[in-house]
Amino acid sequence: MTSNLFVTAYAFLLGLCVGSFLNVCVERWPAELSVVRPRSRCPKCGHQLAWFENVPVVSWLVLRARCRSCAEPISAIYPLGEVAVGLLWAACAARWGITFTAVRVAVFLTLLTGVALTDLRHYLIPDGFTVTGLLWTLATALAAPFVGETLLFAGPYDALIGACAGAGLIAIVGWLGEVTLKREAMGMGDMTLMAFMGAALGPARAILAVFLGAAIGAVVFLGVVYPVALLRRGRVTAQTELALGSAPTELPLVPFGVFLAPAGVVMLLWGDQLIDRLFLGM
Numbered sequence: 001m002t003s004n005l006f007v008t009a010y011a012f013l014l015g016l017c018v019g020s021f022l023n024v025c026v027e028r029w030p031a032e033l034s035v036v037r038p039r040s041r042c043p044k045c046g047h048q049l050a051w052f053e054n055v056p057v058v059s060w061l062v063l064r065a066r067c068r069s070c071a072e073p074i075s076a077i078y079p080l081g082e083v084a085v086g087l088l089w090a091a092c093a094a095r096w097g098i099t100f101t102a103v104r105v106a107v108f109l110t111l112l113t114g115v116a117l118t119d120l121r122h123y124l125i126p127d128g129f130t131v132t133g134l135l136w137t138l139a140t141a142l143a144a145p146f147v148g149e150t151l152l153f154a155g156p157y158d159a160l161i162g163a164c165a166g167a168g169l170i171a172i173v174g175w176l177g178e179v180t181l182k183r184e185a186m187g188m189g190d191m192t193l194m195a196f197m198g199a200a201l202g203p204a205r206a207i208l209a210v211f212l213g214a215a216i217g218a219v220v221f222l223g224v225v226y227p228v229a230l231l232r233r234g235r236v237t238a239q240t241e242l243a244l245g246s247a248p249t250e251l252p253l254v255p256f257g258v259f260l261a262p263a264g265v266v267m268l269l270w271g272d273q274l275i276d277r278l279f280l281g282m
């Protein structure tokens with residue numbers, strides 16, 4: 001019991017550090033900057049952070065959410081992202097202990113968190129997350145039988161088929177969307193994301209993940225985002241155009257990755273039970 005608690009606490013601290021690095025990726029990859037160099041700086045005054053200003057969560061609290069040099073407020077998104085990833089890693093350790101499966105799930109959740117955050121903030125999905133995810137998933141699928149842990153994730157053969165099925169389905173959905181909406185509906189990032197998720201889930205769960213993601217997206221978008229956007233039409237359009245550099249439409253763009261990512265998590269953890277209920281329980 002105590003050792004379990006110790007492992008979970010350690011996983012939480014490890015997750016905080018991973019979350020801290022994830023913040024760097026989310027901020028720098030869309031601008032095509034290196035995530036290794038230069039060291040972190042204040043975006044306002046360029047003050048380079050000393051090690052004690054760069055400790056996950058603690059620094060943000062000690063500095064009272066302000067830059068030590070210019071007193072510019074530091075967004076709560078950073079510590080919240082760190083805590084979120086810390087909790088995910090702690091949950092994996094609590095559920096699966098120090099196992100291959102725990103690491104695989106933790107990495108899967110971390111990469112999808114990065115995808116969702118970047119898509120939400122910058123309307124794009126960096127290859128850094130999806131290519132890393134695809135290669136990592138295929139490599140661990142090959143290794144899994146030797147480690148003796150084949151829980152949750154697709155085997156090597158299903159991983160390959162799943163990657164193709166996921167990317168292929170999203171390409172078809174995007175193509176149909178483009179024909180219907182007369183504008184680009186799906187980016188390359190959504191395709192690489194579904195290749196990564198498909199490799200983890202295998203074909204059946206990958207296909208369901210696309211439909212689940214679309215359903216979540218439709219509910220959130222038509223129910224919340226779109227009405228709000230219509231109410232503030234002028235402002236939102238101007239902002240979207242500014243962010244994209246071009247004017248795609250009057251409607252705000254859908255960051256589909258934000259909805260695909262949670263759908264992927266649901267399918268990884270509960271997809272098999274769901275498929276049993278839906279198709280075999282009849």
Ligand SMILES: [Zn+2]
Pocket residue numbers: 042043044045046047067068069070071072
């Ligand atoms: Zn500053």
